[in-house]
Amino acid sequence: MRLWPAHRQAQPRRHGFQIAHQFADLGPGDEVILPAITFIATGVYPPNVGAKCVFADIDPRTVNMDPEDVARKVTDRTKVIMPVHIGGYPVDMDPIMEIAEANDIIVIEDAAHAFGGKYKGKMTGTVGHFGAFSFHEVKNITAFGEGGIVCTDTDFGKYFNQARFCGVDMSQQIENWLYDVVALPTTTGGPQVPGNHSSTEIQAACLLGQMGRLAEIIRIRRERAEYLSERFEGVPGLIPAPLNTDEIESTFHLYLLQVDPEVLGADIREFKALLTEKGVTNIPHFAPLYHFSLFDQLGYDTNAIAESCPNAENAFWHTFTHLPLYPLRDDQVEIMADLVIETAEEIRGS
Ligand SMILES: Cc1ncc(COP(=O)(O)O)c(C=O)c1O
Incomplete structure (x- = not known):
């Protein structure tokens, strides 16, 4: 190597x-x-x-x-x-x-x-x-x-x-x-x-x-992800991020939060809009690339590509977002967890 x-x-x-x-x-x-x-x-x-x-x-x-x-x-x-x-x-x-x-x-x-x-x-x-x-x-x-x-x-x-x-x-x-x-x-x-x-x-x-700081940074991120997953576990409509397993160690660069729109009664777009109103910022970087004008402009058949990627389409329009993990203070992570849960409960109660 x-x-x-x-x-x-x-x-x-x-x-x-x-x-x-x-x-x-x-x-x-x-x-x-x-x-x-x-x-x-x-x-x-x-x-x-x-x-x-x-x-x-x-x-x-x-x-x-x-x-x-x-x-x-x-x-x-x-x-x-x-x-x-x-x-x-x-x-x-x-x-x-x-x-x-x-x-x-x-x-x-x-x-x-x-x-x-x-x-x-x-x-x-x-x-x-x-x-x-x-x-x-x-x-x-x-x-x-x-x-x-x-x-x-x-x-x-x-x-x-x-x-x-x-x-x-x-x-x-x-x-x-x-x-x-x-x-x-x-x-x-x-x-x-x-x-x-x-x-x-x-x-x-x-x-x-x-x-020299990497291991410590990943440890802090991992603990925060574990905390968020523990808080979100069992909240109807929220699907916590996958964590480490015997075979896999994440760097916890981002926290993957998904929703089950049927249980929640709303999809991720509505959920993100409400979170943003409460001041919780999601990470808006990752969309199916073929939705960007670039690929249309290059002559790709973007509708056919979208049809060939049903899970990506569903995730993008309905289920997934990323939450930040760092650098936040512990109390900020707690506030973020509170607001995510509160938002899910509000939607379900409405
Ligand atoms: C998934 C992914 N690949 C590649 C890159 C590119 O990295 P760089 O900006 O260092 O070239 C990024 C940067 O944000 C990324 O998120």
Whole structure:
């Protein structure tokens, strides 16, 4: 395993995902399977190089990618699968790796939320062929607002230095110069032209400083999630977040709150509106990506895609939201729990 502090500036192409996709030799006509519900950053690189995003439906319990739908959507053009550990809760990776192995597909984990999580004894982000983590300002730890790490246990790790900085290869020289500049090798032969994904030493120092706090931050978040789930358990209409199991450790980046609209008597839109009135802010980042104009503008048949993702549609329109876990004081977490329960009871009583 090689770890390499990656990137980054404001452009999506300066990105750990770009590097991983380049090693996978992603190009025009290729397909990338990603979950319907994620942040748009998961889905911007493939169309940038003429590849197609194929949206897999979600598992309603976790809102993560559903491996069974991934299997249905594999074609002979699928080059990459991108599981996203939404909110830090690990995706069920084993079936995804099996599909990938059977079909010669590269798995790039979008572990933006999942630095420090575990899946069956392995760190999230290290189960697939590549994993990319984010240290953007809202993440569990940050590198002065932007930053990331990409990792791999494939032989491509040997080329991370060149991938990071324009292909500059200090290990060999051309005649009369200090270094050579090389292309990146790829799974299908390549070559790919490297970009410039340098970050600053100050960012690296900030991140290294925070690494020491990570376990404590995750512990606090976990305790808050456990507290919220305990409070919400048994409240008619509320479905508490899944927590850790023997096989899975979340980073508790976000708290997944779902409602059962039939029991509650309202769906998540009405519920969120009432919560907002009471001052409880939900996290509004994660919609099915194909609802954004971008995919219409790129010529995707977004109605057909929506039909092929019924769980994502139901979750988006009716059942799920994310609540914050940190940095809040304990009394604020308690107030949030009180207000969520009070809102559910008000709706049911009305
Ligand atoms: C699921 C997901 N993937 C990728 C990213 C992109 O991370 P970065 O902004 O560090 O490139 C984010 C950022 O918020 C995210 O939420």
